[in-house]
Amino acid sequence: MFAVTATQIDADNPLNGLTAGEMPEPDVPDGWTTVTVKAAALNHHDLWSLKGVGLPADKLPMILGCDAAGVDEDGNEVIVHSVIGDPARGGGDETLDPKRSLLSENHPGALAEKVAVPRRNLVPKPAELSFAQAACLPTAWLTAYRMLFDKAGLQPGSSILVQGAGGGVATAAIALASAAGFRVYATSRSEAKRKRAQELGADAALETGARLPERVDAVIETVGQATWSHSLKSLRPGGRIVVSGATSGQVPPAELNRVFFLQLQVIGSTMGTRDQLERLARFLVKTETKPLIDRTLPLSRAREGFEAMAGGDLFGKIVFTP
Incomplete structure (x- = not known):
């Protein structure tokens, strides 16, 4: 089958390890099944994998990709939940399983014509969502959903700041x-992306680092070092920063005096559960919200998508079709 794989690790030039070509179909352990992929989405996780983060050289070659939507062995249209874990080991939450992994870390990923996953990882795809839209959900959109409605503790009418408008999680959060019904502020260095953020809702x-019209209840933080100080300064006393990424760097000044004096909360968030993915899909149907797709490319042109993500040349998700 045709697939996009990591064949070498290069922290400085990650795309040197990107290969597209024929690979064996995945093994199917007991309790697993296969999905014929109709659409798969690209994530920063895929770039990090090519840099060797979470993917050691002894696992190569590895088919990349966490996100997919397709058709299962019984002909059902499904969304693939990419967290491979046992809810029982995580106190009911598979993302807290100490042994959990994502597709493309220990098991072949979704940038392929077929992917194998545990049966419990399949979520029905609503008819109202296309395969391309559904493929956007399992990582970026699920992460944003969990950050907003679980970790941030927001109520209707709350205010939030989303740093770094343009990326997958940020556009989903907006x-x-x-x-x-939240009041939403977004930042970006790009005037074009700021305009798109307002069109999105x-x-x-505002420009990155600009003073907000008000101090907000929560900040959705995926940028890290470049925006961290601004995120802290933008919170009301008792507010929360929810962090799910650090694309600009992971060691910003902590500014602990501001954290303790204003009783701010810093909360980490990673992915989401299978049940949250199912609720996210229902929420999108109910609110008629559609995932924003920057571009759709055939899987054979995956390198173009990786180059766009590496250069920050996107607004929304990049989707591949086998």
Whole structure:
């Protein structure tokens, strides 16, 4: 089958390890099944894998990709939940399983014509969502959903700041927060991306680091070092920063005096559960919210998508079709 794989690790030039070509179909352990992939989405996780983060050289070659939607062995249209873990080991939450992994870390990923996953990882795809839209959900959109509605503790009418408008999690957070009735502020260095953020539902979009019209209840933080100080300064006393990424660097000044004096909360968030993915899909149907797709490419042109993500040349998700 045709697939996109990591064949070498190169932290400085990750795309040197990107290969597209024929690979064996995945093994199917007991309790697993296969999905014929109709659409798969690209994530920063795939770039990090090519740099060797979470993917050691002894696992190569590894088919990349966490996100897919397709058709299962019984002909059902499904979304693939990419967290491979046991809820029982995580106190009911598979993302807290100490042994959990994502597709493409220990098991072949979704940038292929077929992917194998545990049967419990399949979520029905609503008819209202296309395969391309559904493929956007399992990582970026699920992460944003969990950050907003679980970790941030927000109520209707709450205010949030989304740093770094343009990325997959950020665009998902803007759209979901707007659909939920929050006051949404977004930041970006790009004027074009600020305009797109407002079209997506942000009440205001400002330059990175600009003073907000008000201090917000929560910040959705995926950028890290470059925006961390601004995120802290933008919170009301008692507010929360929910962190799911650090694309600009992972060691910002902590500014602990501000954290303790204003009683701020810093909360980590990773992915989401299978049940949250199912609820996310229902939420999108109910609110008629559609995932924003930057571009759709055939899987044979995956390198173009990786190059766009590496260069920050995107707004929304990049989707591949086998």
